[in-house]
C-alpha cells in the first residue's frame with residue numbers, strides 16, 4: 194500500500210536532528226497514508242494522510258476507551274468546556290461594542306444593555322456564563338478531590354487544571370472591572386491595595402500593572418488582560434485534555450482500568466451522556482439568565498464608578514467570596530493566607546501520598562474532606578458579611594480548618610489512615 | 621404539568637406594571653409624563669434614549685414627536701455661539717445640570733441621583749420610590765428638620781433633601797386629565813422600574829420558550845441515552 198519513494202537529494206539524512214522520534218528513512222520518502230478504515234471517503238483519507246486530524250479525532254473522541262462506571266460528576270469537565278466557549282463567543286460580541294476609557298466604559302455597557310440589538314441578551318449570557326462556569330468548575334474540582342483524580346499518574350493533569358483555575362480567576366476579576374461601576378472600581382481598589390501590601394514586589398508590580406493611578410491606562414490594560422487571559426485558556430485546556438488522554442479517566446472506584454471489558458467507547462456512550470448533561474446544564478443556565486437576572490451582578494455595579502464615594506460594603510462576586518473572607522479574616526496576614534489557601538491545592542498531589550485514590554475506600558478522608566470543603570463554602574457566605582464579631586471568629590476557624598486539612602491532615606492521613614480493601618477491577 | 625408550572629412562574633416574575641398588558645403600559649407611559657414634566661427638572665436619565673421609549677409602547681411616530689419637542693445642544697455655530705437643534709430618537713434624555721457641582725449648588729448641596737437604574741440601586745426599589753413620593757408630611761412633634769431638608773416618613777432617617785416634587789394635578793396627561801399624588805407616584809415608580817429593567821417582559825417571554833425547548837431536548841436525549849446504554853450491558 195505504501196509505495197516507497199527514492200529519497201530525494203534534498204533530504205540528506207545527516208542533516209536531521211538525531212532526536213526525531215522516527216529514523217529519517219521512515220519519516221521521509223513515503224507516500225502519505227492514513228490509518229482511517231479503507232471504506233471511509235477518499236477525500237477524508239486524502240486529507241487525513243496529509244494532516245491526520247480526522248484519525249486523531251476518531252482515536253481520541255470516538256473510539257477512545259472510557260471507564261464504564263463513570264458517574265454524573267464526570268460530566269462537569271464537558272460543562273466547564275462549553276461554558277468557557279460560550280464566554281469566549283459572547284465576549285467577542287461584547288468587545289466590539291465596549292469602550293475601554295474611564296469616561297465611556299460605563300456608558301458603553303449601558304448602551305449594550307439598552308440600545309445595541311439583543312445586547313442585553315448577549316451581556317446576560319456572558320454574565321450568567323461566568324456563574325455557570327465557576328459553579329461547574331468548583332464541582333469539577335470537588336470531583337477530582339473526592340475520587341483522588343489528582344494522584345499519580347495524573348499530577349500534571351491536575352496542575353494544568355489548577356493553572357486554568359488561576360487564569361480564569363484573573364480573567365474573571367479583570368472582566369468585572371470593565372463596566373466601571375462602583376463595585377468594579379472599589380473591587381479593583383481593594384485588590385490593588387492587597388497586591389501593594391506584598392513586601393518588596395507588591396508596589397512595583399501594582400504600578401507596573403496599572404501605571405499608577407486608576408486612570409485610562411489602567412482600564413485599558415485590564416481590558417487587554419481580560420481577553421488575553423480568557424483566550425489563553427484555550428491552549429491550556431488543550432494541554433489539560435492531552436494529559437487526560439495519556440492516562441485516561443479516573444473513575445469512582447479509583448482503581449485503574451485493567452481490561453477492555455472495563456471500558457466503553459467514548460462514542461456513542463459518553464457523547465450521549467454528555468449530551469443529556471449539557472441539555473440540563475443549558476436548562477439551568479437559561480433559568481438563571483431569563484428568570485433570575487438579579488443574581489447576575491450586584492445592583493451597586495449599576496452605579497457609575499465614583500472614587501469619592503466608598504460603598505457601605507465592598508462585596509465580591511460569589512466565586513471569589515471564600516478568598517475574600519480569608520483575606521479579611523487574616524488581618525495583617527490576610528493576603529498571604531488567601532494565597533496559601535490556593536497554593537495548597539497546587540501541591541496537593543505531594544501532600545497526600547496515600548496510594549488509595551477514591552474516598553470510598555478511605556474512611557477518614559471521606560469525612561475530613563467534606564468538613565474542609567464545607568468550611569470553604571462557609572467562607573463563601575462569610576465573604577458577604579462584615580468581618581466582625583461572630584462572622585470574624587467563625588471565618589478564622591474555617592480558614593484554619595481549610596489550611597490544616599491540607600498541610601497537616603493529609604500528611605497524617607497518609608501515614609495513619611486505615612485502608613479498606615480495593616476491588617479487583619471496575620467491571 | 622411543566623407548562624402549568626411555567627405559567628405560575630411567569631406570573632410570579634413578570635413585573636407588576638407590565639403584567640396586565642395594556643393597562644400596565646398605560647401606567648408606565650403616564651409615569652414617563654410625570655418624569656418628563658417634574659423629575660427631569662433635577663434628575664438626569666443619561667443612559668436612556670428616546671428610541672428606548674418604544675419599550676413602553678410608543679410608536680416610532682410618537683417617539684419622533686417626543687424627541688423633536690426638546691431642543692438639544694448641537695456644537696458651535698458660525699460666530700462661536702452654541703447651536704441647538706430639535707431632538708432625534710437616538711438622542712439621550714436631557715441632562716438638567718452641566719456638572720455635578722452645578723447640580724449641588726442648585727439643590728442645597730445634594731446632587732439628585734441619575735434615574736436610569738435608580739429602581740435597581742435604591743434599597744427597596746420601585747416601592748421605595750413610590751413610598752418616598754407619598755411620604756411627605758408635617759414633622760411629628762419632637763422631630764427637628766434641618767434647613768434645606770424635608771420631613772419624609774419613607775426616607776432613611778426621616779429627612780430628605782428633595783423638596784416635595786408632586787402636587788395634585790401638577791402633571792397634565794395626554795387626554796388633558798390630571799391625577800392625584802398617589803396615582804402619579806405609582807405611575808412614575810412603574811416607569812422607573814421599566815427604565816431600570818427595560819427588557820424584563822421580553823426576557824421572561826423568550827425565557828419561557830427557551831426553557832420549554834431545552835426541557836424537551838433534555839427529555840429526548842435522556843431517552844436516547846437509555847436506549848444506547850442498554851447495549852452497554854451486553855458489552856461485558
Ligand code: HEM
Nearest residue numbers: 267269270271273274337342351354355357358430442443
Ligand atoms: C477551564 C477549566 C477546565 C476545563 C475546560 C476542564 C476540562 C476538563 C475535561 C473536558 C475533562 C474530562 C471530563 C471530566 O473528567 O470531567 C477534565 C478532566 C479533569 N480535570 Fe479539568 N478542566 C478545567 C479545570 C480543571 C481544574 C481547575 C482542575 C483541578 C485543579 C481540573 C482537574 C481535572 C482532573 C483531575 C481531570 C481528570 C478527572 C478524572 O478522570 O477523574 N480541571 N477536565
